[in-house]
Amino acid sequence: MQNRPFPWQDRPSGCQDVMWRYDANPIIDRYAIPTSNSIFNSAVVPFKDGYAGVFRCDNKAVQMNIFAGFSKDGINWDINHEPIVMQAGNTTMIDSDYKYDPRVVFIEDRYWITWCNGYHGPTIGIAYTFDFKEFFQCENAFLPFNRNGVLFPKKINGKYAMLSRPSDNGHTPFGDIYISYSPDMKYWGEHRCVMKATPFEDSAWQCTKIGAGPIPILTNEGWLMIYHGVITTCNGFRYAMGAALLDENEPDKVKYRTQPYILGPAVDYEMQGDVPNVVFPCAALHDTEEDKLAVYYGAADTVVALAFGKLSEVVQFTKENSL
Numbered sequence: 001m002q003n004r005p006f007p008w009q010d011r012p013s014g015c016q017d018v019m020w021r022y023d024a025n026p027i028i029d030r031y032a033i034p035t036s037n038s039i040f041n042s043a044v045v046p047f048k049d050g051y052a053g054v055f056r057c058d059n060k061a062v063q064m065n066i067f068a069g070f071s072k073d074g075i076n077w078d079i080n081h082e083p084i085v086m087q088a089g090n091t092t093m094i095d096s097d098y099k100y101d102p103r104v105v106f107i108e109d110r111y112w113i114t115w116c117n118g119y120h121g122p123t124i125g126i127a128y129t130f131d132f133k134e135f136f137q138c139e140n141a142f143l144p145f146n147r148n149g150v151l152f153p154k155k156i157n158g159k160y161a162m163l164s165r166p167s168d169n170g171h172t173p174f175g176d177i178y179i180s181y182s183p184d185m186k187y188w189g190e191h192r193c194v195m196k197a198t199p200f201e202d203s204a205w206q207c208t209k210i211g212a213g214p215i216p217i218l219t220n221e222g223w224l225m226i227y228h229g230v231i232t233t234c235n236g237f238r239y240a241m242g243a244a245l246l247d248e249n250e251p252d253k254v255k256y257r258t259q260p261y262i263l264g265p266a267v268d269y270e271m272q273g274d275v276p277n278v279v280f281p282c283a284a285l286h287d288t289e290e291d292k293l294a295v296y297y298g299a300a301d302t303v304v305a306l307a308f309g310k311l312s313e314v315v316q317f318t319k320e321n322s323l
Helices: 311-320
Strands: 036-047 050-059 064-071 086-088 099-107 110-118 122-129 135-137 146-151 160-166 177-182 189-195 209-212 217-219 222-233 236-246 254-257 279-287 292-299 303-309
Touching: 036 110, 036 292, 050 099, 050 110, 064 110, 099 146, 099 279, 110 146, 122 146, 146 209, 160 209, 177 209, 189 254, 217 311, 222 279, 222 311, 236 279, 236 311, 254 311, 292 311, 303 311
Parallel strands: 036 099, 036 279, 036 303, 064 099, 086 135
Antiparallel strands: 036 050, 050 064, 099 110, 110 122, 122 135, 146 160, 160 177, 177 189, 209 222, 217 222, 222 236, 236 254, 279 292, 292 303
């Protein structure tokens, strides 16, 4: 492991919450590059002696695309001013009407990017890179309509595994988390339901729809899956962050799942923006030895923010506050 700084801030005095916000949020402003209307729902991964990221940047025509960026400390970012240009990977069919909400993970010898890809409606796009300079687009994983494609960081029982959320073509008023498997990152099948939205009376914050967030983290209790949940209120959708623990070898089996959210919209940059009342996690860094967890999330579909927690405490909270 490279000797890179881990983005971190200790729990504020008097804070009893399992997750807490970085006091200099948002870390990326909506106008961080000249063309942007908003920068949010973005992915971060360790890279060389620092970090690389793939960022959702909607321009001032509100065209959605993904941009590469780099950071030494995971907090201060230099985002390219031009979007990622894809080359042909395992296919020559690299059509795309839009790209948004990326995730990034290193598996074996390369970095894989998944995103919501516009191909006759939203589906899951896949690409890989070795250096965050050249990107190679592969076959879409699924038919439209689908969102929130999140790869596991290693093969499970010899196969690549991806979480996703089958949906519709609009602002989906429903959605559950599924898992699918692939032998080669091209053909996907063995689709299994992992987790459904909850009954309103059991846990209302996640009763409309749910979706996987950052790349799952393997712990001694199984895969820690941070996810978003949505409730439909009289003021529209409200997005918050929860956590679940999945079986290590059979990740379609949920061991624990938080009844309360672990972070919900409560401060101005989460409650005010292009889409108010949104906390949408897309990336997480962790240091097992130091027991640190840093979660990157989109706030109000406008900016990127950062929250922290102790990895062991998040796991324990999930177990002790499970549905």
